[in-house]
Amino acid sequence: MPLTLDQHESFIISKVAEAADQLGVKAFVVGGFVRDKLIGRVCKDIDIVCLGDAIALANHVSTLLHTKPKVSWFKTFGTAHLCVGGYDVEFVGARKESYLQHSRNPIVEPGSLQDDQERRDFTINALAFEAKQYETNAESIDSLRPNDSLSHVDIIDPFNGIEDLHNGIIKTPLAPEKTFSDDPLRMLRAIRFATQLNFIIESNTLLGIADAAHRIAIISQERITDELNKIMMAPTPSVGLDLLYKTGLLKEIFPQLVDLVGAEYVEGKGHKDNFYHTLQVLDGICLNTQNLWLRWAALLHDIAKPATKRFEHGVGWTFHGHEVVGGRMVPKIFTKLKLPMNENMRYVRKLVELHLRPISLTKENITDSAIRRLLFDAGEDLEDLMTLCDADITSKNEAKVKRYRANFEMVRERLKEVEEKDKIRNWQPPVTGELIMETFNLLPCKEVGVIKVAIREAILDGVIQNSYEAAFELMIKKGAELGLKKSN
Numbered sequence: 001m002p003l004t005l006d007q008h009e010s011f012i013i014s015k016v017a018e019a020a021d022q023l024g025v026k027a028f029v030v031g032g033f034v035r036d037k038l039i040g041r042v043c044k045d046i047d048i049v050c051l052g053d054a055i056a057l058a059n060h061v062s063t064l065l066h067t068k069p070k071v072s073w074f075k076t077f078g079t080a081h082l083c084v085g086g087y088d089v090e091f092v093g094a095r096k097e098s099y100l101q102h103s104r105n106p107i108v109e110p111g112s113l114q115d116d117q118e119r120r121d122f123t124i125n126a127l128a129f130e131a132k133q134y135e136t137n138a139e140s141i142d143s144l145r146p147n148d149s150l151s152h153v154d155i156i157d158p159f160n161g162i163e164d165l166h167n168g169i170i171k172t173p174l175a176p177e178k179t180f181s182d183d184p185l186r187m188l189r190a191i192r193f194a195t196q197l198n199f200i201i202e203s204n205t206l207l208g209i210a211d212a213a214h215r216i217a218i219i220s221q222e223r224i225t226d227e228l229n230k231i232m233m234a235p236t237p238s239v240g241l242d243l244l245y246k247t248g249l250l251k252e253i254f255p256q257l258v259d260l261v262g263a264e265y266v267e268g269k270g271h272k273d274n275f276y277h278t279l280q281v282l283d284g285i286c287l288n289t290q291n292l293w294l295r296w297a298a299l300l301h302d303i304a305k306p307a308t309k310r311f312e313h314g315v316g317w318t319f320h321g322h323e324v325v326g327g328r329m330v331p332k333i334f335t336k337l338k339l340p341m342n343e344n345m346r347y348v349r350k351l352v353e354l355h356l357r358p359i360s361l362t363k364e365n366i367t368d369s370a371i372r373r374l375l376f377d378a379g380e381d382l383e384d385l386m387t388l389c390d391a392d393i394t395s396k397n398e399a400k401v402k403r404y405r406a407n408f409e410m411v412r413e414r415l416k417e418v419e420e421k422d423k424i425r426n427w428q429p430p431v432t433g434e435l436i437m438e439t440f441n442l443l444p445c446k447e448v449g450v451i452k453v454a455i456r457e458a459i460l461d462g463v464i465q466n467s468y469e470a471a472f473e474l475m476i477k478k479g480a481e482l483g484l485k486k487s488n
Contacts, residue, residue: 176208
Protein backbone atom coordinates (compact mmCIF):
# COMPACT_ATOMS: atom_id res chain seq x y z
CA MET A 1 0.00 0.00 0.00
CA PRO A 2 1.69 3.23 -1.12
CA LEU A 3 1.21 6.36 0.93
CA THR A 4 0.92 9.61 -0.98
CA LEU A 5 0.66 13.02 0.65
CA ASP A 6 -1.25 15.80 -1.03
CA GLN A 7 0.32 19.23 -1.37
CA HIS A 8 -1.22 20.57 1.85
CA GLU A 9 0.03 17.64 3.91
CA SER A 10 3.45 17.81 2.22
CA PHE A 11 3.67 21.50 3.09
CA ILE A 12 2.83 20.97 6.79
CA ILE A 13 5.15 17.99 7.22
CA SER A 14 7.95 19.81 5.39
CA LYS A 15 7.72 22.64 7.93
CA VAL A 16 7.85 20.10 10.77
CA ALA A 17 10.96 18.51 9.20
CA GLU A 18 12.57 21.92 8.67
CA ALA A 19 12.00 22.86 12.30
CA ALA A 20 13.29 19.47 13.48
CA ASP A 21 16.48 19.87 11.41
CA GLN A 22 17.11 23.32 12.84
CA LEU A 23 16.63 22.01 16.39
CA GLY A 24 18.77 18.92 15.74
CA VAL A 25 16.00 16.40 16.52
CA LYS A 26 14.07 13.84 14.53
CA ALA A 27 10.29 13.88 14.01
CA PHE A 28 7.92 11.19 12.77
CA VAL A 29 4.29 11.10 11.69
CA VAL A 30 2.63 8.25 13.60
CA GLY A 31 -0.74 6.60 14.06
CA GLY A 32 -4.17 7.39 12.73
CA PHE A 33 -3.07 9.78 9.98
CA VAL A 34 -0.82 7.12 8.44
CA ARG A 35 -3.53 4.49 8.78
CA ASP A 36 -6.25 6.63 7.22
CA LYS A 37 -4.05 7.79 4.34
CA LEU A 38 -3.29 4.17 3.46
CA ILE A 39 -6.97 3.20 3.28
CA GLY A 40 -8.14 6.40 1.59
CA ARG A 41 -9.99 7.74 4.62
CA VAL A 42 -10.11 11.51 5.14
CA CYS A 43 -8.02 12.56 8.15
CA LYS A 44 -7.32 16.09 9.35
CA ASP A 45 -5.37 15.06 12.49
CA ILE A 46 -1.59 14.69 12.17
CA ASP A 47 0.26 13.22 15.15
CA ILE A 48 3.97 14.07 15.34
CA VAL A 49 6.31 12.07 17.58
CA CYS A 50 9.52 13.94 18.38
CA LEU A 51 12.75 12.38 19.63
CA GLY A 52 13.29 15.38 21.86
CA ASP A 53 11.29 18.34 23.21
CA ALA A 54 7.88 18.25 21.51
CA ILE A 55 6.78 21.64 22.86
CA ALA A 56 9.93 23.32 21.57
CA LEU A 57 9.38 21.68 18.16
CA ALA A 58 5.77 22.91 17.97
CA ASN A 59 6.83 26.45 18.87
CA HIS A 60 9.54 26.42 16.22
CA VAL A 61 7.14 25.10 13.56
CA SER A 62 4.86 28.03 14.35
CA THR A 63 7.67 30.53 13.71
CA LEU A 64 8.27 29.01 10.25
CA LEU A 65 4.64 29.37 9.19
CA HIS A 66 3.37 32.52 7.51
CA THR A 67 0.28 32.69 9.79
CA LYS A 68 2.24 32.10 13.04
CA PRO A 69 -0.52 29.89 14.52
CA LYS A 70 -0.99 29.83 18.28
CA VAL A 71 0.60 26.87 20.05
CA SER A 72 -1.40 25.24 22.83
CA TRP A 73 0.86 23.24 25.08
CA PHE A 74 0.50 21.01 28.12
CA LYS A 75 3.75 20.92 30.04
CA THR A 76 2.62 18.15 32.40
CA PHE A 77 2.14 15.78 29.48
CA GLY A 78 4.88 17.21 27.26
CA THR A 79 2.42 17.71 24.40
CA ALA A 80 1.55 20.63 22.13
CA HIS A 81 -0.99 21.43 19.43
CA LEU A 82 -1.39 23.88 16.59
CA CYS A 83 -3.83 24.28 13.73
CA VAL A 84 -2.58 24.76 10.17
CA GLY A 85 -4.87 25.11 7.17
CA GLY A 86 -7.67 23.08 8.74
CA TYR A 87 -5.32 20.36 10.04
CA ASP A 88 -4.89 19.70 13.76
CA VAL A 89 -1.22 18.92 14.37
CA GLU A 90 -0.36 17.28 17.70
CA PHE A 91 3.24 17.04 18.99
CA VAL A 92 4.42 14.58 21.62
CA GLY A 93 7.82 13.35 22.70
CA ALA A 94 8.65 9.69 22.05
CA ARG A 95 8.12 7.81 25.26
CA LYS A 96 7.81 4.47 26.91
CA GLU A 97 5.22 3.78 29.57
CA SER A 98 4.61 1.44 32.49
CA TYR A 99 1.42 1.09 34.50
CA LEU A 100 0.36 0.22 38.02
CA GLN A 101 -2.34 -2.45 38.30
CA HIS A 102 -5.22 -0.22 39.40
CA SER A 103 -4.42 2.95 37.46
CA ARG A 104 -4.46 3.95 33.81
CA ASN A 105 -2.13 6.87 34.47
CA PRO A 106 1.24 5.71 33.12
CA ILE A 107 4.70 6.21 34.50
CA VAL A 108 6.30 7.95 31.52
CA GLU A 109 9.95 8.33 30.54
CA PRO A 110 11.65 9.39 27.30
CA GLY A 111 11.99 6.64 24.71
CA SER A 112 12.83 5.78 21.14
CA LEU A 113 10.51 5.57 18.14
CA GLN A 114 10.39 1.80 18.72
CA ASP A 115 9.32 2.36 22.34
CA ASP A 116 6.60 4.71 21.11
CA GLN A 117 5.33 2.26 18.51
CA GLU A 118 5.27 -0.59 21.03
CA ARG A 119 3.00 1.39 23.35
CA ARG A 120 0.45 1.93 20.54
CA ASP A 121 -2.89 0.17 20.83
CA PHE A 122 -3.05 -1.71 17.52
CA THR A 123 -0.70 -2.67 14.71
CA ILE A 124 -2.61 -0.48 12.26
CA ASN A 125 -2.00 2.50 14.57
CA ALA A 126 1.73 1.79 15.04
CA LEU A 127 2.64 2.79 11.48
CA ALA A 128 4.98 5.74 11.05
CA PHE A 129 7.13 7.65 8.60
CA GLU A 130 9.89 10.18 9.12
CA ALA A 131 9.04 13.82 8.52
CA LYS A 132 11.10 15.12 5.59
CA GLN A 133 11.22 18.28 3.54
CA TYR A 134 9.41 18.08 0.22
CA GLU A 135 9.79 20.44 -2.69
CA THR A 136 7.24 23.24 -2.75
CA ASN A 137 7.38 26.80 -4.03
CA ALA A 138 4.55 27.99 -1.83
CA GLU A 139 5.23 30.49 0.94
CA SER A 140 2.06 29.52 2.81
CA ILE A 141 -0.44 26.69 2.78
CA ASP A 142 -3.03 29.03 1.26
CA SER A 143 -0.86 29.75 -1.78
CA LEU A 144 -0.55 26.10 -2.84
CA ARG A 145 -1.70 25.29 -6.36
CA PRO A 146 -3.72 22.18 -7.33
CA ASN A 147 -0.93 21.03 -9.65
CA ASP A 148 1.79 21.19 -6.98
CA SER A 149 3.55 17.83 -6.86
CA LEU A 150 2.48 15.05 -4.51
CA SER A 151 4.95 13.36 -2.16
CA HIS A 152 5.53 9.66 -1.54
CA VAL A 153 6.82 8.28 1.76
CA ASP A 154 8.31 5.07 3.12
CA ILE A 155 6.43 3.47 6.02
CA ILE A 156 8.10 2.20 9.20
CA ASP A 157 6.02 -0.89 10.02
CA PRO A 158 7.50 -3.05 12.83
CA PHE A 159 4.32 -5.11 13.49
CA ASN A 160 3.04 -5.85 9.97
CA GLY A 161 0.33 -3.22 10.36
CA ILE A 162 0.09 -2.70 6.60
CA GLU A 163 -0.75 -6.37 6.13
CA ASP A 164 -3.40 -6.13 8.87
CA LEU A 165 -4.84 -3.05 7.16
CA HIS A 166 -4.99 -4.94 3.88
CA ASN A 167 -6.71 -7.91 5.56
CA GLY A 168 -9.04 -5.76 7.70
CA ILE A 169 -7.74 -7.00 11.07
CA ILE A 170 -7.57 -5.30 14.47
CA LYS A 171 -4.64 -6.73 16.43
CA THR A 172 -2.49 -5.54 19.34
CA PRO A 173 1.24 -5.04 18.68
CA LEU A 174 2.19 -6.71 21.98
CA ALA A 175 0.37 -9.42 23.94
CA PRO A 176 -3.31 -8.42 24.34
CA GLU A 177 -3.21 -8.86 28.12
CA LYS A 178 -0.43 -6.27 28.39
CA THR A 179 -1.99 -3.83 25.92
CA PHE A 180 -5.41 -3.92 27.59
CA SER A 181 -4.13 -4.04 31.15
CA ASP A 182 -1.99 -0.96 30.50
CA ASP A 183 -4.96 1.01 29.14
CA PRO A 184 -8.36 -0.72 29.29
CA LEU A 185 -9.94 1.96 27.11
CA ARG A 186 -8.16 0.23 24.23
CA MET A 187 -10.74 -2.56 24.47
CA LEU A 188 -13.48 -0.10 23.53
CA ARG A 189 -11.25 1.43 20.88
CA ALA A 190 -10.71 -2.01 19.30
CA ILE A 191 -14.46 -2.49 19.03
CA ARG A 192 -14.97 1.06 17.81
CA PHE A 193 -12.38 0.65 15.03
CA ALA A 194 -13.86 -2.70 14.02
CA THR A 195 -17.25 -1.00 13.78
CA GLN A 196 -16.12 2.11 11.92
CA LEU A 197 -13.79 0.35 9.48
CA ASN A 198 -15.77 -2.90 9.13
CA PHE A 199 -12.69 -4.82 10.30
CA ILE A 200 -12.45 -8.08 12.24
CA ILE A 201 -10.82 -8.28 15.67
CA GLU A 202 -8.13 -10.98 15.64
CA SER A 203 -9.10 -13.97 17.81
CA ASN A 204 -6.41 -13.60 20.51
CA THR A 205 -7.14 -9.89 20.75
CA LEU A 206 -10.86 -10.60 21.08
CA LEU A 207 -10.20 -13.16 23.83
CA GLY A 208 -7.95 -10.61 25.52
CA ILE A 209 -10.88 -8.16 25.63
CA ALA A 210 -13.16 -10.76 27.20
CA ASP A 211 -10.52 -11.64 29.81
CA ALA A 212 -9.84 -8.00 30.74
CA ALA A 213 -13.40 -6.63 30.48
CA HIS A 214 -13.62 -6.01 34.24
CA ARG A 215 -10.65 -3.62 33.97
CA ILE A 216 -12.84 -1.06 32.20
CA ALA A 217 -14.00 0.00 35.68
CA ILE A 218 -10.87 2.16 36.12
CA ILE A 219 -11.67 4.27 33.03
CA SER A 220 -13.57 7.54 33.43
CA GLN A 221 -17.19 7.51 32.33
CA GLU A 222 -16.60 10.43 29.97
CA ARG A 223 -14.03 8.48 27.94
CA ILE A 224 -16.23 5.37 27.86
CA THR A 225 -19.21 7.38 26.65
CA ASP A 226 -17.09 9.10 24.01
CA GLU A 227 -16.26 5.69 22.53
CA LEU A 228 -19.91 4.62 22.80
CA ASN A 229 -20.99 7.70 20.85
CA LYS A 230 -18.43 6.96 18.14
CA ILE A 231 -19.80 3.42 17.86
CA MET A 232 -23.32 4.87 17.69
CA MET A 233 -22.29 7.12 14.79
CA ALA A 234 -20.78 4.28 12.75
CA PRO A 235 -22.68 3.14 9.62
CA THR A 236 -23.71 -0.12 11.35
CA PRO A 237 -23.59 0.35 15.13
CA SER A 238 -24.93 -3.16 15.79
CA VAL A 239 -21.49 -4.56 14.94
CA GLY A 240 -19.94 -2.75 17.90
CA LEU A 241 -22.82 -3.28 20.32
CA ASP A 242 -22.88 -7.01 19.57
CA LEU A 243 -19.10 -7.20 20.17
CA LEU A 244 -19.52 -5.27 23.42
CA TYR A 245 -22.12 -7.81 24.53
CA LYS A 246 -20.19 -10.93 23.47
CA THR A 247 -16.95 -9.78 25.14
CA GLY A 248 -18.70 -8.91 28.43
CA LEU A 249 -17.91 -5.21 28.16
CA LEU A 250 -21.55 -4.22 27.74
CA LYS A 251 -22.47 -5.80 31.07
CA GLU A 252 -19.79 -3.64 32.69
CA ILE A 253 -20.70 -0.33 31.07
CA PHE A 254 -24.41 -0.58 30.18
CA PRO A 255 -26.13 -3.46 32.00
CA GLN A 256 -29.66 -2.27 31.12
CA LEU A 257 -29.00 -3.23 27.50
CA VAL A 258 -27.84 -6.71 28.50
CA ASP A 259 -31.15 -7.17 30.34
CA LEU A 260 -32.85 -7.06 26.92
CA VAL A 261 -31.03 -10.19 25.74
CA GLY A 262 -32.87 -13.46 25.22
CA ALA A 263 -36.40 -14.80 24.75
CA GLU A 264 -38.49 -16.59 27.37
CA TYR A 265 -41.11 -19.25 26.60
CA VAL A 266 -44.18 -20.16 28.66
CA GLU A 267 -46.99 -22.42 27.43
CA GLY A 268 -45.30 -22.50 24.06
CA LYS A 269 -45.46 -18.73 23.71
CA GLY A 270 -42.29 -16.65 23.42
CA HIS A 271 -41.31 -13.09 22.70
CA LYS A 272 -38.63 -11.71 20.40
CA ASP A 273 -35.09 -11.15 21.66
CA ASN A 274 -35.42 -7.47 22.46
CA PHE A 275 -31.66 -6.85 22.39
CA TYR A 276 -31.23 -7.99 18.80
CA HIS A 277 -34.51 -6.33 17.84
CA THR A 278 -33.11 -3.08 19.25
CA LEU A 279 -29.92 -3.49 17.21
CA GLN A 280 -32.01 -4.07 14.10
CA VAL A 281 -34.01 -0.90 14.77
CA LEU A 282 -30.81 1.07 15.40
CA ASP A 283 -29.21 -0.10 12.15
CA GLY A 284 -32.44 0.64 10.32
CA ILE A 285 -32.65 4.20 11.57
CA CYS A 286 -28.98 4.80 10.69
CA LEU A 287 -29.92 4.45 7.02
CA ASN A 288 -31.92 7.67 7.35
CA THR A 289 -30.22 9.88 9.93
CA GLN A 290 -26.87 11.16 11.19
CA ASN A 291 -28.59 12.56 14.29
CA LEU A 292 -26.79 11.02 17.29
CA TRP A 293 -29.73 11.63 19.62
CA LEU A 294 -32.26 10.04 17.28
CA ARG A 295 -29.95 7.01 17.23
CA TRP A 296 -29.93 7.05 21.04
CA ALA A 297 -33.74 7.12 20.99
CA ALA A 298 -33.66 4.00 18.82
CA LEU A 299 -31.25 2.30 21.23
CA LEU A 300 -33.43 3.11 24.24
CA HIS A 301 -36.91 2.78 22.77
CA ASP A 302 -37.54 -0.65 24.37
CA ILE A 303 -35.20 -0.26 27.35
CA ALA A 304 -38.03 -0.82 29.86
CA LYS A 305 -39.32 -4.07 28.38
CA PRO A 306 -37.50 -6.23 30.97
CA ALA A 307 -39.09 -4.20 33.79
CA THR A 308 -42.61 -4.42 32.33
CA LYS A 309 -42.56 -7.98 30.99
CA ARG A 310 -45.52 -10.09 32.14
CA PHE A 311 -47.05 -13.37 30.96
CA GLU A 312 -50.84 -13.38 30.69
CA HIS A 313 -52.50 -16.78 30.30
CA GLY A 314 -54.34 -17.01 27.02
CA VAL A 315 -52.66 -13.84 25.76
CA GLY A 316 -48.92 -14.35 25.97
CA TRP A 317 -46.16 -11.93 26.82
CA THR A 318 -47.01 -8.29 27.39
CA PHE A 319 -44.93 -5.17 28.00
CA HIS A 320 -47.67 -2.76 29.03
CA GLY A 321 -46.47 0.77 29.69
CA HIS A 322 -42.88 0.10 28.65
CA GLU A 323 -42.82 3.38 26.73
CA VAL A 324 -43.77 5.35 29.87
CA VAL A 325 -41.38 3.47 32.15
CA GLY A 326 -38.68 3.74 29.48
CA GLY A 327 -39.16 7.50 29.36
CA ARG A 328 -38.57 7.68 33.11
CA MET A 329 -35.40 5.63 32.72
CA VAL A 330 -33.85 7.99 30.14
CA PRO A 331 -32.71 10.72 32.61
CA LYS A 332 -31.16 8.10 34.91
CA ILE A 333 -29.30 6.49 32.01
CA PHE A 334 -28.08 9.86 30.75
CA THR A 335 -26.89 10.75 34.24
CA LYS A 336 -25.03 7.44 34.65
CA LEU A 337 -23.40 7.69 31.23
CA LYS A 338 -22.68 11.42 31.71
CA LEU A 339 -24.55 12.28 28.55
CA PRO A 340 -25.81 15.88 28.42
CA MET A 341 -28.78 16.55 30.72
CA ASN A 342 -30.28 19.17 28.42
CA GLU A 343 -32.67 19.39 25.47
CA ASN A 344 -30.98 16.31 23.93
CA MET A 345 -32.03 14.18 26.90
CA ARG A 346 -35.56 15.63 26.80
CA TYR A 347 -35.73 14.91 23.06
CA VAL A 348 -34.69 11.26 23.56
CA ARG A 349 -37.16 10.85 26.44
CA LYS A 350 -39.96 12.33 24.36
CA LEU A 351 -39.34 9.95 21.45
CA VAL A 352 -39.12 6.94 23.78
CA GLU A 353 -42.43 7.89 25.39
CA LEU A 354 -44.16 8.45 22.03
CA HIS A 355 -42.67 5.62 19.98
CA LEU A 356 -45.78 3.41 20.14
CA ARG A 357 -48.28 6.11 19.22
CA PRO A 358 -47.96 6.18 15.40
CA ILE A 359 -47.81 2.39 15.19
CA SER A 360 -50.88 2.04 17.44
CA LEU A 361 -52.82 4.23 15.01
CA THR A 362 -52.34 1.60 12.31
CA LYS A 363 -54.43 -0.85 14.34
CA GLU A 364 -57.64 1.17 14.59
CA ASN A 365 -59.89 3.51 12.68
CA ILE A 366 -57.96 6.73 12.92
CA THR A 367 -59.98 9.64 14.27
CA ASP A 368 -59.06 13.25 13.63
CA SER A 369 -58.80 13.64 17.40
CA ALA A 370 -56.10 10.94 17.68
CA ILE A 371 -54.18 12.50 14.81
CA ARG A 372 -54.45 15.98 16.33
CA ARG A 373 -53.12 14.71 19.66
CA LEU A 374 -50.14 13.08 18.01
CA LEU A 375 -49.39 16.24 16.06
CA PHE A 376 -49.65 18.31 19.24
CA ASP A 377 -47.57 15.97 21.42
CA ALA A 378 -44.83 15.33 18.84
CA GLY A 379 -44.63 18.93 17.62
CA GLU A 380 -41.46 19.74 15.70
CA ASP A 381 -40.10 16.23 16.37
CA LEU A 382 -42.85 14.46 14.40
CA GLU A 383 -40.64 13.55 11.42
CA ASP A 384 -37.99 12.07 13.73
CA LEU A 385 -40.65 10.13 15.60
CA MET A 386 -41.99 8.73 12.34
CA THR A 387 -38.46 7.78 11.26
CA LEU A 388 -38.02 5.88 14.54
CA CYS A 389 -41.37 4.14 14.23
CA ASP A 390 -40.69 3.16 10.64
CA ALA A 391 -37.41 1.51 11.72
CA ASP A 392 -39.28 -0.22 14.57
CA ILE A 393 -41.34 -2.25 12.10
CA THR A 394 -39.35 -5.49 12.14
CA SER A 395 -40.44 -9.09 11.70
CA LYS A 396 -39.28 -12.28 10.02
CA ASN A 397 -42.76 -12.41 8.48
CA GLU A 398 -42.39 -10.35 5.29
CA ALA A 399 -46.15 -10.25 4.69
CA LYS A 400 -46.68 -8.79 8.17
CA VAL A 401 -44.00 -6.14 7.59
CA LYS A 402 -45.55 -5.24 4.23
CA ARG A 403 -48.99 -4.87 5.83
CA TYR A 404 -47.65 -2.73 8.67
CA ARG A 405 -45.77 -0.47 6.28
CA ALA A 406 -48.87 0.03 4.14
CA ASN A 407 -50.88 1.01 7.24
CA PHE A 408 -48.02 3.22 8.39
CA GLU A 409 -48.08 5.12 5.10
CA MET A 410 -51.80 5.66 5.63
CA VAL A 411 -51.01 7.23 9.01
CA ARG A 412 -48.47 9.53 7.33
CA GLU A 413 -51.11 10.69 4.86
CA ARG A 414 -53.68 11.30 7.60
CA LEU A 415 -51.12 13.30 9.61
CA LYS A 416 -50.46 15.44 6.55
CA GLU A 417 -54.20 15.97 5.89
CA VAL A 418 -55.07 16.95 9.47
CA GLU A 419 -51.99 19.18 9.81
CA GLU A 420 -52.90 21.07 6.64
CA LYS A 421 -56.48 21.46 7.85
CA ASP A 422 -56.03 22.23 11.57
CA LYS A 423 -52.46 23.57 11.86
CA ILE A 424 -52.04 21.81 15.22
CA ARG A 425 -48.34 21.06 15.18
CA ASN A 426 -46.33 23.37 17.51
CA TRP A 427 -49.71 24.90 18.30
CA GLN A 428 -50.68 26.91 21.35
CA PRO A 429 -54.36 27.41 22.27
CA PRO A 430 -55.67 30.78 21.02
CA VAL A 431 -56.67 31.85 24.55
CA THR A 432 -53.73 32.45 26.91
CA GLY A 433 -53.49 32.26 30.67
CA GLU A 434 -52.95 36.02 30.77
CA LEU A 435 -56.25 36.62 28.95
CA ILE A 436 -58.09 34.27 31.34
CA MET A 437 -56.70 36.13 34.38
CA GLU A 438 -57.54 39.50 32.84
CA THR A 439 -61.08 38.42 31.88
CA PHE A 440 -61.95 37.12 35.34
CA ASN A 441 -59.71 39.44 37.35
CA LEU A 442 -57.63 36.56 38.73
CA LEU A 443 -54.13 36.03 39.99
CA PRO A 444 -52.32 32.81 38.96
CA CYS A 445 -54.46 29.98 40.40
CA LYS A 446 -55.86 26.50 39.79
CA GLU A 447 -58.89 27.79 37.90
CA VAL A 448 -56.71 29.34 35.18
CA GLY A 449 -55.16 25.93 34.50
CA VAL A 450 -58.53 24.20 34.48
CA ILE A 451 -59.87 26.59 31.84
CA LYS A 452 -56.72 26.32 29.68
CA VAL A 453 -56.86 22.52 29.73
CA ALA A 454 -60.58 22.52 28.90
CA ILE A 455 -59.99 24.73 25.85
CA ARG A 456 -57.01 22.68 24.67
CA GLU A 457 -58.85 19.36 25.03
CA ALA A 458 -61.96 20.67 23.30
CA ILE A 459 -59.95 21.79 20.29
CA LEU A 460 -57.92 18.57 20.13
CA ASP A 461 -61.11 16.48 20.39
CA GLY A 462 -62.77 18.54 17.68
CA VAL A 463 -65.56 19.74 19.99
CA ILE A 464 -64.84 23.37 19.03
CA GLN A 465 -62.96 24.95 16.15
CA ASN A 466 -59.35 26.01 16.51
CA SER A 467 -60.25 29.72 16.54
CA TYR A 468 -60.06 32.62 18.96
CA GLU A 469 -63.83 33.17 18.89
CA ALA A 470 -64.70 29.54 19.74
CA ALA A 471 -62.03 29.37 22.44
CA PHE A 472 -63.15 32.68 24.00
CA GLU A 473 -66.76 31.51 24.11
CA LEU A 474 -65.76 28.27 25.84
CA MET A 475 -63.60 30.24 28.28
CA ILE A 476 -66.62 32.32 29.36
CA LYS A 477 -68.78 29.20 29.67
CA LYS A 478 -66.18 27.28 31.69
CA GLY A 479 -65.56 30.30 33.92
CA ALA A 480 -69.24 30.49 34.73
CA GLU A 481 -69.27 26.79 35.65
CA LEU A 482 -66.42 27.50 38.07
CA GLY A 483 -68.33 30.41 39.62
CA LEU A 484 -66.10 33.09 38.11
CA LYS A 485 -67.43 36.46 37.14
CA LYS A 486 -66.30 38.36 34.09
CA SER A 487 -64.62 41.65 34.99
CA ASN A 488 -65.98 44.86 33.51
